[in-house]
Amino acid sequence: MRRHSRLVLCCLGLLLASCKPGAQRRLAALQSTRPSSSAAVSSGASQRGQALGKQVGIGFAELELGKVRELLASAVEGTPVRAARAKLALYQGDCEGAFLSLETDNAVRSVDPEVAQVAERCAKATAGALEVPLAEQGLWFRYQNPSDRVFQPLLVAVALRALTANSRDLGSELPRPLRIDVVADLASLSALTGLPLEAAETTGTVAIARWGRVTLLSPRATPEGYPWEDTLAHEIAHLVITRASWDNAPLWLQEGLAKRQETRWRAARPFDGRPNARVVAREALLSGHSVGIDHLGSSIALLPSPDAAQIAYAEAQSFVDYFAQQSGEASLRLLLLELGRGRRSLDQAMRSVGGYGFADWRRRFDDDLRRPLTAAESGSQRHQAALGEDAAPSEELFQQARLGSMLFERGAYGASRLPLAQALVGAPTDPALRWQLAAAELASGDREAAKTALGSVELLSQPAADWFVLAGELESIGATEQAQAWYRAALGVAPHRERAACRSALLSPLGLSSRNPPLEAPWDSLCPAARQSRPTKPQETAVPSVGSPTER
């Protein structure tokens, strides 16, 4: 009996050791409470248990869920094994299975309360959700909102390309299937991942790679969309890094690499490298607002503000870029290998790959940040500064913008031009003002004025689907490929918006028609879906004065 319990305890220890430092502490405390007589128990069983636990931990880190399943199948039944099974169920996306196995198992719940909590909330959030396994592509999707399935062709394309790019750049391939949860809101994102909702709201987190899965906020959740493609690629990179490093990569390396990888799956796009990470990191360092790559805490999502998160990302990315620049592109793959299979510490691994320890690299990086900016970086800094000029619009500016927008939405394009133009003077980087004014000019037949109002993408503070669509239309004459690129960029931000998904949605109210062909399969379903999800205005009804029963 003692022998058995000892084995179970060791198994538990190693399992938890692979999860969290807090769990390690709990394990140590638990072991310290064992009676001293247990020291006399056979060490053979203990070693077997430790070995098993270690293997299970590595299996989870490598995301080799099949291997973990086999190990657990042959393990001696006990609380740690049951806890590991529940965790495995979470990794496999079976939140309900994890929840049901833990519902009445107080022993396991007390051993790993986080798994229990996530399993319960995830089981609620995903109950009845639409699961779509794609065996051929090695992907598995779960849509909390079944309407989001319409995005699947886009998601599949991005996921496959991101997997290829990450495999190429980081030297590791993810076991399949890759599981992607598309959730409807931040509350669900929090439920599926365990990230506190307040933290998600504080930093504006839109996706998390945890429990061996990617949990992505549906573009539908944000009114104007967000760059969901790069976000998905970013999270896939996290999983690849976790696997390559056996989950030993520090957070700065995780985030820096993921940021670096999030755009490498595709051709360059207008907003790439904006803002310049090195410029942001340099400004933060010089202004004393630096977060510090070794002070990121347990997650960037848990930082106190979106600005802090932006600085943290910039610092991590620029440090990784600097390391790759100094040590060569292959150094990143080697670094992950050293951390994972090499089982080196970070310092050892960096010394092995780059010749210096972490502290030295950090010092070198800070020195590098302090050196003067290059011409390109200076340009980027100036551009960023220019974009920031309209950072705090006045009340009058708001009012003009709102009036212009209201007039535009009512179809009073001529009347809307003046307030929109007045607002644009104060906020020249606002994409909404630009495309509305351009559309109003286009409605009046002045194509040149429309192009002028629309401006170039460099003038914009952030990507906007409507702006991209109008740019595609204005550039469509003789430049169909470029127009298609604009349309794709629009879908990369807000595929749920009618103006992005349907070619005629933006131009029809202006009395114009699109010169570009409609979207082809498999994206042709986006337009009807966008139209269907558009809220209908309630009919104005006469107020009944006297009621009389009518049969329904």
Added chain:
Amino acid sequence: MRKKRYAWRPVVDVEVLERVRESWWRRVGPAWRRAWLALALAGLTLAGLLGRRGTVSARFAGVSLLLLIVLAGLRLAQLWARQAREPERVVRELLAPLDHPLSERVLRAIALVYACELGGASYGNPELARMHLRALLGRVSFEQLERRARRRRVGLFTAATLTFLTTAGVILLEPRALVEGLNVLVSQRGLAPLPMTWLELDSVSARPPVHIRGTEHALAFGIENAEPEGTWITVRGTPLAFGRELRLSDGTREVSFVSDGQGGVAAHYQLDRSAKLHILARFGAVSIQQSEPLDVKALPDRSPIVELEGAPRSYPLNDLLEVPLKWHARDDHGLRSVELVLESGGREERRSLVRLDGQTPDESGALALPLRDPFLRQTHLPVSVTIQARDDDSSGQKWGRSPALVLLPPDVGEAEAQRYALVDNALGKLTDWLAQELSELPSQEQRSLALAQLRLAAAASPLGLSLPREFARFLEAQQQRLSRLRASRRGLAALKEAVLAVDSAVALLSVQDAQKVSRRLAEITDEIESAARSSARTEQRERGRERVVLGLKALAAGGRQLAQLGALGADLGTIVAAGVARISVAHQSGNDARAARAAAFLSERLRRPNSSFSVAGGGGRGRASQGTRSAGGGSSAGAQLQRISAELQRIASEHQREIESVERAISDAEKRVSSAAVTEEAQQRARRLRSLVDSWPAAGFEPGSIRSSEALAREQSLSAADAMEHLELNRALDSVKGALSSLREASERGRSSRHPDDTPDPAIVEQGRGVLSEHAAWLERAIARLSVESSRSAARQLEGAAARERELSERTRLITERDQKGAGVLPDDLRDELERAARWMREAAGELGAERTANGLELQRKAQQLIERAGPESKSDEASESPDARSGPRSSLPRDTKGSGPSPSTGDAASAEAFRRRVQRGLGHELPGPLGEATRRYAEGLLR
């Protein structure tokens, strides 16, 4: 012939032997027969007595005994026959007792004859052997044989006689017992074949159940009787034989006859179904019935039949202001109560409509279920309305249920969505007007349209949901402001400001409405979760699944309405649609627990009605275009409206506290300044007043009579005395004045009375008026004196109150002043009222400062009324602002005893019930004439 009998054997000379046998049996045979008969009779009797016990073992023993007797007779006959066949038996049984050596020799001689005959010559000569046998038989003594036969005959005869006599004695002692026993012995399936009479019937009566209130009456055997279920049937009679276990049986249920104390027996049987009742005697497991049964057909007490006009039918509540319910209930015996039953989802509410005495077989009534009924207001699921009636059957409640009227409430959020459409449309029209102005095009038409739409939006209440008071006033103010605009540069700026103001207010409204609707949908989701959990239990599965389906329908419809409420509504509407899809999938797969989990998650989400994606703190830099449709984003008017509302609410609440503090200060001061002399005087006056009215008539006279007025005066005087004892002089004065008024009324009635006897008692009226007037005068003086003294005593507090009142007045004035200079969110009339309130508050401050507390308080109260009317709706107002709330008092439909609310005294309740029944009965009939409908509405109003 005899030779033939021995034909199979060698021929022996049997003549002698035959003679021996015949001689014996001639003498003994009859004796044997008698003996056997006696024995058989005795055996039969014994078997009967054994069988009468009725048990299986006893019956087995009886039958065995009978069989034994038969076997004995057979054995005797067999003996006789064998003696005839076998000569050796005659020798052994008849000769041997007489002469044993001779019988031995005869037997050997017979054997020798056989041997010679069958063995041939080697054994000897058969003739010689036969001769030897004959020689031996010739020695037989017939005398001895006859002597012995005589002795045997005598013995047998004696035994038979004794047996017979004993048996006869037993039989004579209890002759029925033998019949009963034999009857029981031959019974089949517990029932003896031969009916017997057990009772000489005295009477057979039937007493119907109490709730039927029938009288006891006689029943008769031999015919079919029909009685209501639950009737007690009593059979009385005199038993024909004692010691029998007599019972009354319907074949399955038996009741025993018990002594009626008068030498007879009686059995009481309650009829629960049609039966043939037999009187029977029970012997163990066997019964013997009396020949004729009592045939009674049971008339079942049927459940009441309830009809509800128009049911079954579904009504969308959108089209109704109230639901007319006209019902008719009938029962075969009598109704006890009629209830209105409302069911929705898992909720049920029963309300008593009529309580009856159980004798009314037929009742009808009508009522109107108003749309503002709390049950209807609190549910978002279809409501099943039935009328259920209960009869008076004490054995078990029998409910009759009418077909259901199903009320389909409006979709959750439908009213809000329509309201939002109205204000959004007004905003659109305003924008159109602005567009015309900006384009310098003729705008008169757009202007008229916009102003009309603003008016309509401010006043409309789609599905009974009006705008929040402050919002409606805001729109009204904008409309008034815009209607005064002239075409000018300033006019255009004002129009822009108005457009932005309305825009921000509309955005604010949409957010508030979306959040409210979201929370209401969360309640439906809770119901779905509860239903899904209950359907996981087998016994409630079907009902639970039905509830889930209903809930999902309501939720989906509400989600569609929610999606129309601006940006937040659209966002939350998407969440609802996704949630409905997930719950439906889980439900359709039969996994109720999963459906419950999905519902729980959705409910949690809807109770937190925020955007799906939000960044705390704005997420960095703002954008000019982000002012789009945000509450207060484009104009200061929204913020100003909120500020004014909040300030008015604060002023109203502070001012109310101020009034209360002044009242308290005055009250405390009055207690302080009340001198011992006043207290003593008040006590004395109270005693005098009590003794004065002691002889006046007490309550109980016909209302409107002189005596009733005098009685009222007495009650009011006693109340005044009580108030004086407690030094509540104001209340005492009111009561005294009331008593004087009652006496005046009595006096006037006396004058107009035509009957000389019907006159007021002058001792009461004249004397009473004098005394009461004197008391009133003293009370007025005392109150005035106390008021002055208490005001002086509370001077310091009043001074402080006056200062605070001035401050509140100034704050109120500033609101109107700032609004006039600012965006003008208050309509003109409201601004006037606030100015008036500020003026009254100033005057109140002056009065309080001058220690004229009564005037000051009066002014304070008037000002408070105006401020409260101008301020935002209170919580209770908000509750009534919900879509289903309607103006007017809440439903006061009679509730079950569990319901809250004041309960009148027993007498009042009885009369109220009688009144209600009369009205309801009247409403149940057609009301002819042009005023019929109006009369019905009036009567329904009375019921409410």
